[in-house]
Each structure stands twice: as C-alpha cells, then as structure tokens.
Amino acid sequence: MLIQSLSNILMKIIKCDFPPMQEHYSTEIKSLVKEILVSDPGKRPDVEYILSAPVLVNALFDLETDIGRVRCLYGYGSNQVKRGSVQHSTANGNVRTTTPSTSSVDSSSEIQRTMSFTSWGDEASRQKAEQVSVVYYWGGGVINPIVLNGPVTDQFIDQVCVGRTKKIGLTSSGRVLIWETSFSTTTASSRLDDQDSLVSTTSMTPRIVGELAGYSIAQVASGDFFVAVKSDRGILLTWGSGEHGCLGHGSTNEVFRATVVEDLVGSTVIKISCGAAHVMALTNDNLVYVWGKGSSGNLGLNDRKERLKPTVVPLSSSIHPTSIVCGSNYSFIIAMDGSVYACGNNRDNKLALMTDTELDTGAKTNEYLVFTKITCHPLCDYKIVDIGTSPNHTAFLTDTGLLFTCGGNKNNQLGYSRQKGDVRPGLVEKLRGKTVKHVGCGDSFTIAVTADNRLYSWGLGKNGRLGLGTTTEVMQPTEVHLENSHHMKFHSLSVCHNSTLLSGKVVRPEQLDS
Numbered sequence: 001m002l003i004q005s006l007s008n009i010l011m012k013i014i015k016c017d018f019p020p021m022q023e024h025y026s027t028e029i030k031s032l033v034k035e036i037l038v039s040d041p042g043k044r045p046d047v048e049y050i051l052s053a054p055v056l057v058n059a060l061f062d063l064e065t066d067i068g069r070v071r072c073l074y075g076y077g078s079n080q081v082k083r084g085s086v087q088h089s090t091a092n093g094n095v096r097t098t099t100p101s102t103s104s105v106d107s108s109s110e111i112q113r114t115m116s117f118t119s120w121g122d123e124a125s126r127q128k129a130e131q132v133s134v135v136y137y138w139g140g141g142v143i144n145p146i147v148l149n150g151p152v153t154d155q156f157i158d159q160v161c162v163g164r165t166k167k168i169g170l171t172s173s174g175r176v177l178i179w180e181t182s183f184s185t186t187t188a189s190s191r192l193d194d195q196d197s198l199v200s201t202t203s204m205t206p207r208i209v210g211e212l213a214g215y216s217i218a219q220v221a222s223g224d225f226f227v228a229v230k231s232d233r234g235i236l237l238t239w240g241s242g243e244h245g246c247l248g249h250g251s252t253n254e255v256f257r258a259t260v261v262e263d264l265v266g267s268t269v270i271k272i273s274c275g276a277a278h279v280m281a282l283t284n285d286n287l288v289y290v291w292g293k294g295s296s297g298n299l300g301l302n303d304r305k306e307r308l309k310p311t312v313v314p315l316s317s318s319i320h321p322t323s324i325v326c327g328s329n330y331s332f333i334i335a336m337d338g339s340v341y342a343c344g345n346n347r348d349n350k351l352a353l354m355t356d357t358e359l360d361t362g363a364k365t366n367e368y369l370v371f372t373k374i375t376c377h378p379l380c381d382y383k384i385v386d387i388g389t390s391p392n393h394t395a396f397l398t399d400t401g402l403l404f405t406c407g408g409n410k411n412n413q414l415g416y417s418r419q420k421g422d423v424r425p426g427l428v429e430k431l432r433g434k435t436v437k438h439v440g441c442g443d444s445f446t447i448a449v450t451a452d453n454r455l456y457s458w459g460l461g462k463n464g465r466l467g468l469g470t471t472t473e474v475m476q477p478t479e480v481h482l483e484n485s486h487h488m489k490f491h492s493l494s495v496c497h498n499s500t501l502l503s504g505k506v507v508r509p510e511q512l513d514s
Contacts, residue, residue: 028053049205132506133157135169136467136482137179137204139442139499143464143471145482148179148204160501162494163222163274167204167501174216176229179204211257212237222496223274223292229258234268236261236281244277245308246292252308263310264289275326276391281310282324288313288333296329297369298344304369313371315341327389333371338383338399341371349423350394350407352379359424379404379425388495390441395448396425401435403428403448411444412475413459430477431456440495447500448477449490455480455502465498 021030032053038044050056133156136145150157150169157177159170167179181204218232226240226247237258238247245252248261264281267289271282278292278299289310290299297304300313315321315333319341323334330344330351342351346366352374354364359376374380379396382404388395393407393414405414406425415428428448435451445459445466456477457466464471467480482488490504 032056134488134504134506135160136502136504137167137500138467139463139465140497141463143467144469145467145480145502149206150177150179156505157492157503159220159492160494160503161220161222162496162499162501163227164224164276164497166222166227167499168220168222168227169206169501169503170217170220174218174232176209176212176217176220178207178209180207181205209258219272221272221274221279223279224276226274227258228272228274228279230269230272234270234284236264236269236272238279244293244306246274246277246279248279248291248308248310250308261310271324273324273326275331276328278326278331280324280326280331282321286321288315288321288324290331293329296345297367298327298330300331300343300369300371302369315371323386325387325389327394328391330389331371332387332389334384334387338385339380340374340384340387340396342374343368343371348392348406348408349425350392352376352394352396352406352425354423362421364423376425378427379406386439388439388441388446390443390495392444393441393446395439395441395446397436397439401437401451403431403436403439405446408444411460411473413441413444413446415446415458415475415477417475428477438490438493440493440500442495442500443497445495446477447493447495447502449493449502453488453490453504455482455490463498465500467500 021033032050035045036050133150135148135150135157137148138145148167155175156172157169158172161168161170169177169179171177212229215229215231215235215237216233217229219230221228223240223246225243226238228236228238230236236248237260238249239255239258240247242249242252242254247255247259248263249255249259250263264283267287268284269281270284273280275292275298278290278294281289283289290301290313291307291310292299293306294301295304295306299305299307299311301307301311313333319333320336321333322336325332325334327344327350330342330346332351333341335341340352342353344351344367346353346364346368349359349364351368353368353372354376356376358364382396382398382400382402384396385399386397388397390407390413393405393409396404396406398404403415404425404427405416406423407414409418414426415430416426418424418426431448431450434454436448437451438449440447442465443460445457445461448456450456455467457468457480458474458477459466461468461471461473466474466478468474468478487506488504489507490502492501492503494501
C-alpha cells in the first residue's frame with residue numbers, strides 16, 4: 001500500500017495532476033502552492049523565496065513569541081473575536097483567528113487596494129488604510145523606487161536605516177528587520193549594473209534579527225560593515241565587523257550576534273550614530289561617547305588614534321548636546337540652542353568650519369581634531385535640527401525647514417551652481433518655501449522630503465541613485481513621483497553610498513498636514 005501511495009504521489013508530481021485548492025484558501029496561498037508544485041525543479045522557488053512571500057513573512061515576526069503561547073478568545077462568547085483580528089484558513093480547513101500582527105498581507109498589493117478607494121468617507125476603508133505601512137527602496141542599480149516586503153497592519157516600519165551593506169527596518173513594536181539581497185535569474189529594465197547594462201533582478205528577503213527578541217529596540221544605525229541598535233531602556237548592542245574597534249567591545253574581532261557594549265552598561269544611551277567605521281553615543285546625562293576609527297580626527301579627542309572602547313569627549317559645560325551625527329570621516333554635535341560643533345576631515349569645507357575671514361582670504365584647514373563651533377554665515381544665523389552626511393558633502397536642515405549644503409559639488413549634489421573656489425555653505429533656493437522635513441546625502445547626490453510629503457533628489461544619477469528612472473545627472477532638486485504616494489506620510493529617510501530607503505504610512509487626507 002505504501003509503495004502504491006508513493007507511486008501515485010510521484011505520478012501526480014510528474015504530471016502536475018492534483019486537484020485545485022478549496023475556495024476558502026486565499027489567492028496568495030493558492031499562488032504560492034502552485035509555484036512550489038511546478039514539475040520542473042529548476043523553476044521551483046527556493047526556501048528564501050518561499051519564506052519571503054508576503055503570505056508568510058508577517059507570521060515570522062512573532063514566531064519566537066508565538067511558540068508555546070496558549071491562544072484564547074476575546075470577549076465573553078465563544079463566537080467573539082478581538083476587534084481588528086483576522087481569520088485564516090488552516091491546512092485542515094478550520095478557521096484560525098489572529099491579531100493583525102500575524103496576518104499575512106502583501107505590502108504592495110495591499111497598498112494598491114487601499115489607495116484605490118475613491119471615497120474616504122467609508123469608515124471601514126479608513127481603518128483599512130490606516131493599517132498600511134510601506135518602505136520604498138532605490139539605488140544600487142534599481143532606477144525606479146520599489147516597495148519592499150515587510151510587516152503591515154499594526155507593525156509599522158517606524159525607522160529605516162541603509163548602510164553600505166545593510167538595509168534595516170525598525171517596527172513600531174521594537175523588532176529589527178533586515179532585508180537581505182538575493183538574485184534571481186530573470187532580467188528587468190528596472191535594474192542596471194555599474195556599466196548601466198541589464199543584470200539579474202534583485203529580491204529583498206526580509207529577516208527578523210531573532211537574538212534581539214528580548215529587547216524593545218528604539219533606534220537602529222549602520223556603518224559600512226556593522227550595525228548598532230539602542231533599546232528603549234538605553235542599552236546599546238553592536239555586531240558585524242570589528243575593524244578599528246568600531247563595535248566598542250575592546251577588540252577588532254568580528255561579532256556575529258548582537259552583543260551589549262559592556263562599557264556603557266549603567267549609562268542610558270538616548271541616541272546613536274554610525275560613520276563608516278566609528279560610532280557616537282549620547283547619554284541622558286549629556287555625555288558624548290566616541291569609538292572606532294579616528295584617523296581624520298573625527299573622534300574629537302585631539303588625535304588621530306582609534307579607540308576600541310567608548311571614550312568620553314571632553315566638552316565645555318556650556319554645551320548641551322541634543323543630537324549627534326556621524327559622517328564617513330567626520331562628526332557633528334548639535335546643541336540645544338541649535339548651534340553645531342564639528343570635527344574631522346574638512347575637505348571642500350564640508351564641515352562648514354571655515355570662518356568668514358578664512359573664506360574671504362582663501363585660507364583653509366583640512367582637519368579639525370577637536371569639536372569646533374560653526375561660526376560662518378549664513379549658517380550660524382539659523383538653528384540646525386538635522387544634518388545629512390556623505391564622504392563629499394553635507395546638508396544642514398534648519399528648524400524653519402530651510403536646507404543649506406556645502407562641500408564638493410562635482411556632480412551638482414549641492415543643488416545649486418557656484419563659482420570655482422567658492423566653498424561657502426549655500427541655500428538650496430529651489431526648495432525655499434517648501435519646508436524640508438528630512439534630508440539624506442549619498443556619495444554624490446542628495447534626497448529631501450518636504451512637509452507636504454513630496455520627495456526631491458538631485459546630483460549623480462548613476463545606478464538609479466536619484467530614483468527618477470534614469471541615470472542622468474540632475475543639477476537641481478527634481479521631484480520623484482512615487483507610485484501611490486498621494487496618501488502617504490513619510491517619517492523616516494536614510495541614504496548611504498548609492499542607495500536610499502524611505503518609509504511611510506497611509507493616512508487619511510486630513511492627517512497629511514498634521
């Protein structure tokens with residue numbers, strides 16, 4: 001009987017002779033099963049593809065905590081379920097009820113369905129729309145923004161972070177998600193290699209960092225080859241390449257799992273920032289710690305040495321840090337009064353540290369070994385709230401939404417033209433009056449998001465850096481038209497090297513300006 005059953009199974013697989021799935025299964029499940037049962041082994045999806053399918057990926061977010069959990073019904077009657085829950089068909093045909101965090105929804109298709117509503121007056125449509133989170137990605141050869149698979153419903157992507165080798169998301173529930181790149185054998189016009197020729201398309205497979213399941217993470221940051229995260233209780237963890245001591249563990253060894261930075265245990269870290277190979281951390285008692293590579297004076301410790309462990313930066317008691325920003329080989333401290341202090345490499349005056357006198361006379365200082373206050377005009381006349389950094393240029397965002405840029409301008413990444421030899425910080429006039437809310441700098445390009453949720457890019461267009469569907473260089477801010485973005489509110493932007501991540505959430509029209 002067993003042999004006969006196995007033979008029947010083999011024949012069904014070879015002939016693709018199997019009955020259609022019952023109607024109570026979702027379209028997504030039916031489609032996935034059909035792909036898995038393809039007779040040609042070369043066309044069957046691999047494990048990574050299957051696990052990244054939208055119908056499965058959301059359930060993986062709670063896998064560790066769901067194991068061993070005793071499920072119960074909500075309310076007083078056996079037929080009552082928790083408001084907002086979702087019912088799924090199980091393999092045996094029964095119905096299982098889960099909360100939205102474990103529901104399986106395709107991010108891109110769900111967004112399409114949500115934004116297709118012609119009337120926002122329907123309350124059910126509004127509630128459905130408010131449950132959609134989206135992450136756009138472009139660059140690295142992807143010339144048109146694409147939507148990455150990730151959690152939807154009640155697990156929103158609150159923060160994104162892109163490094164040279166990592167694409168990271170942080171959910172509203174404090175879980176860390178990393179999109180890992182895998183290549184398929186098909187080709188598409190949306191992806192180009194360094195020579196702008198067609199190559200294999202790229203699939204971003206989301207993976208939960210399981211070892212962080214015991215923490216509620218509040219911030220993520222990434223260097224070239226390492227990651228740092230901060231918990232909601234101020235605990236700092238790092239992992240990845242330990243070159244130059246950038247992990248803060250007292251050595252240059254590689255660490256494969258998220259590990260607590262022991263020297264900061266007892267301190268409450270409130271903000272972190274990563275450069276290419278150095279880190280800054282701000283604690284709740286106004287102390288700034290630095291470690292990692294310091295060859296450009298970017299640690300602000302009056303030398304060019306590397307530090308293997310967190311080291312306190314000596315600052316004047318009159319400076320009250322509220323934010324820290326790492327560039328590739330330089331660093332910034334933003335004080336409570338909106339003034340900015342910088343150190344490290346100042347090539348092309350990307351730190352804006354040249355004084356008005358130096359700018360007038362042509363004198364220059366290429367490196368600053370200690371944190372020095374920016375005093376040049378017009379930048380010092382404004383309160384700075386955020387800074388975008390790249391190896392070649394810098395963008396300063398004021399509390400009034402004005403955007404100033406300085407540094408190299410080889411590819412028009414500053415957003416304006418200037419005379420040769422002029423390295424003064426300049427206002428991006430094209431965005432005047434638009435109130436910039438978020439800014440990010442890539443190697444030779446700049447991305448900005450305005451208060452009305454419009455996206456602009458300019459500079460080097462190679463490999464899709466600008467998200468404009470072209471590789472052409474752009475001299476001034478040009479709007480990037482994202483599909484289905486008219487009901488999106490963007491809240492997190494991250495730019496590094498040649499790639500960009502942008503996260504947002506579908507909201508009601510009346511909430512767009514709030």
